[in-house]
Amino acid sequence: xxxxxxxxxxxxxxxxxxxxxxxxxxxxxxxxxxxxxxxxxxxxxxxxxxxxxxxxxxxxxxxxxxxxxxxxxxxxxxxxxxxxxxxxxxxxxxxxxxxxxxxxxxxxxxxxxxxxxxxxxxxxxxxxxxxxxxxxxxxxxxxxxxxxxxxxxxxxxxxxxxxxxxxxxxxxxxxxxxxxxxxxxxxxxxxxxxxxxxxxxxxxxxxxxxxxxxxxxxxxxxxxxxxxxxxxxxxxxxxxxxxxxxxxxxxxxxxxxxxxxxxxxxxxxxxxxxxxxxxxxxxxxxxxxxxxxxxxxxxxx
Amino acid sequence: xxxxxxxxxxxxxxxxxxxxxxxxxxxxxxxxxxxxxxxxxxxxxxxxxxxxxxxxxxxxxxxxxxxxxxxxxxxxxxxxxxxxxxxxxxxxxxxxxxxxxxxxxxxxxxxxxxxxxxxxxxxxxxxxxxxxxxxxxxxxxxxxxxxxxxxxxxxxxxxxxxxxxxxxxxxxxxxxxxxxxxxxxxxxxxxxxxxxxxxxxxxxxxxxxxxxxxxxxxxxxxxxxxxxxxxxxxxxxxxxxxxxxxxxxxxxxxxxxxxxxxxxxxxxxxxxxxxxxxxxxxxxxxxxxxxxxxxxxxxxxxxxxxxxxxxxxxxxxxxxxxxxxxxx
Numbered sequence: 001x002x003x004x005x006x007x008x009x010x011x012x013x014x015x016x017x018x019x020x021x022x023x024x025x026x027x028x029x030x031x032x033x034x035x036x037x038x039x040x041x042x043x044x045x046x047x048x049x050x051x052x053x054x055x056x057x058x059x060x061x062x063x064x065x066x067x068x069x070x071x072x073x074x075x076x077x078x079x080x081x082x083x084x085x086x087x088x089x090x091x092x093x094x095x096x097x098x099x100x101x102x103x104x105x106x107x108x109x110x111x112x113x114x115x116x117x118x119x120x121x122x123x124x125x126x127x128x129x130x131x132x133x134x135x136x137x138x139x140x141x142x143x144x145x146x147x148x149x150x151x152x153x154x155x156x157x158x159x160x161x162x163x164x165x166x167x168x169x170x171x172x173x174x175x176x177x178x179x180x181x182x183x184x185x186x187x188x189x190x191x192x193x194x195x196x197x198x199x200x201x202x203x204x205x206x207x208x209x210x211x212x213x214x215x216x217x218x219x220x221x222x223x224x225x226x227x228x229x230x231x232x233x234x235x236x237x238x239x240x241x242x243x244x245x246x247x248x249x250x251x252x253x254x255x256x257x258x259x260x261x262x263x264x265x266x267x268x269x270x271x272x273x274x275x276x277x278x279x280x281x282x283x284x285x286x287x288x289x290x291x292x293x294x295x296x297x298x299x300x301x
Numbered sequence: 302x303x304x305x306x307x308x309x310x311x312x313x314x315x316x317x318x319x320x321x322x323x324x325x326x327x328x329x330x331x332x333x334x335x336x337x338x339x340x341x342x343x344x345x346x347x348x349x350x351x352x353x354x355x356x357x358x359x360x361x362x363x364x365x366x367x368x369x370x371x372x373x374x375x376x377x378x379x380x381x382x383x384x385x386x387x388x389x390x391x392x393x394x395x396x397x398x399x400x401x402x403x404x405x406x407x408x409x410x411x412x413x414x415x416x417x418x419x420x421x422x423x424x425x426x427x428x429x430x431x432x433x434x435x436x437x438x439x440x441x442x443x444x445x446x447x448x449x450x451x452x453x454x455x456x457x458x459x460x461x462x463x464x465x466x467x468x469x470x471x472x473x474x475x476x477x478x479x480x481x482x483x484x485x486x487x488x489x490x491x492x493x494x495x496x497x498x499x500x501x502x503x504x505x506x507x508x509x510x511x512x513x514x515x516x517x518x519x520x521x522x523x524x525x526x527x528x529x530x531x532x533x534x535x536x537x538x539x540x541x542x543x544x545x546x547x548x549x550x551x552x553x554x555x556x557x558x559x560x561x562x563x564x565x566x567x568x569x570x571x572x573x574x575x576x577x578x579x580x581x582x583x584x585x586x587x588x589x590x591x592x593x594x595x596x597x598x599x600x601x602x603x604x605x606x607x608x609x610x611x612x613x614x615x616x617x618x619x620x621x622x623x624x625x626x627x628x629x
Contacts, residue, residue, distance in 0.1 A: 120598045
């Protein structure tokens with residue numbers, strides 16, 4: 001009984017640690033969504049309001065592959081990413097390219113319309129039901145000391161961070177990646193150097209949305225799939241991108257981890273259903289007081 | 302100015318309007334079905350919402366993606382005051398309108414330093430914050446279950462009517478109010494300032510126009526009208542929940558009405574509502590209202606078409622429509 005004074009205190013620290021770990025794992029997935037968004041913005045100066053819907057399409061594709069072929073999300077991500085790369089390039093050519101360089105309103109409204117279209121097409125074909133992908137490791141937990149790691153969440157974190165890292169390597173080490181960065185920084189000079197900006201735009205949009213869809217794949221083992229799920233992620237991705245600085249990839253990764261932790265701590269210590277409130281309040285404050293992002297300004301790769 | 306023969310005769314110009322007024326006043330008594338009348342009320346309602354949005358989103362060009370939150374701020378107090386304290390809606394809407402105006406004042410000063418996508422995102426986040434709070438304080442707001450107003454027979458004091466006609470005329474008056482305010486703004490000094498801000502903020506500022514002050518005033522007017530319409534929504538539909546009065550779908554529908562019709566025009570939102578609402582009804586009829594997705598697919602496609610092919614909205618396709626955008 002005399003230990004009851006210290007008991008809750010020790011528990012509190014553990015709860016904080018656990019909440020931080022959970023937040024970091026979710027933050028890793030947010031990072032993969034946000035690097036795609038920030039890449040599209042950096043290269044094309046287009047803010048993609050339909051980004052969340054591509055996360056949703058990734059989840060739906062993964063769900064379908066699971067139902068039809070019993071495919072594990074860890075395998076289907078290898079199919080989802082190339083498929084969505086092609087879809088993204090097509091969408092960019094058919095729609096987005098028409099508003100590149102147009103007023104902000106045209107871009108916002110076109111991508112907003114695209115998001116409404118995608119959500120409701122999926123709603124039309126799949127109905128509003130919440131669907132889940134059942135994997136053997138769905139409920140497994142690793143215990144590391146007193147901290148618990150949910151296996152599907154840890155795998156999602158790991159895969160998402162791996163893909164974010166691969167994007168980084170692609171942009172800094174390959175000729176194609178360097179071409180993308182050139183178009184992002186000095187489009188006229190890049191054109192003079194023989195880089196076709198239209199191809200680079202299609203590539204950037206394709207990569208951006210295929211990473212979002214890949215994040216959708218790894219979410220499916222622990223997150224319900226339904227038509228309007230994208231709306232949740234698009235705002236988070238924007239918060240992350242603004243926090244890290246628009247067009248800034250390392251900033252987006254750090255911002256995503258910070259947002260994941262903020263969300264998790266708010267859910268733990270304020271109220272579960274207010275988790276997003278803390279995130280949005282940070283968002284508005286950052287927008288108002290430091291719109292160039294926490295890490296400073298401009299595009300950084 | 303009267304150089305064209307069409308405009309020279311005063312009678313020739315007013316006659317169609319008088320005819321239109323007579324039709325509008327007589328229609329609710331001769332329509333064969335209640336359903337058609339409800340559709341008309343819906344058209345008026347969304348046209349009015351579109352007008353209210355148009356003041357900040359169209360004239361001033363400040364894209365607001367969170368306007369539903371102002372509607373919720375009008376709707377919830379009206380509903381709760383009626384339910385808990387028996388305050389009739391025609392008085393009960395006032396606190397909500399005051400709250401919306403005060404909120405618009407602070408929100409405006411907070412976010413109107415931002416431009417383009419940053420502004421759109423912060424208004425989107427604002428709408429989400431209000432929605433999350435409505436869901437959270439479920440003891441007061443009913444959370445996701447919403448608030449239901451019981452219908453206890455026709456009672457004009459409480460704005461409860463068994464027949465459809467009274468709502469038709471109330472909504473008509475509200476639409477008239479929104480049109481009148483828009484018309485006033487359109488022709489006022491502030492209206493010119495707002496259009497200057499929309500065309501080029503930096504140039505407007507260099508001319509000595511107070512950007513923040515004008516944008517915030519426009520948002521306050523727009524929020525007040527939207528909140529009044531929120532009060533009407535409760536009285537008409539008897540049910541509100543965070544998704545129906547504060548969802549992003551509603552915010553998008555409001556701006557669609559204005560944009561499809563023609564941004565920054567007095568009549569554009571009416572054209573938009575006359576197209577969108579019947580389309581919604583038709584798609585509900587053909588695809589079943591359970592598949593609500595169908596009507597939104599149509600909206601999305603129309604919006605894409607308008608953005609890609611007619612950025613000033615359908616009003617610019619009408620003869621004289623483009624002129625009404627800039628005239629006087």
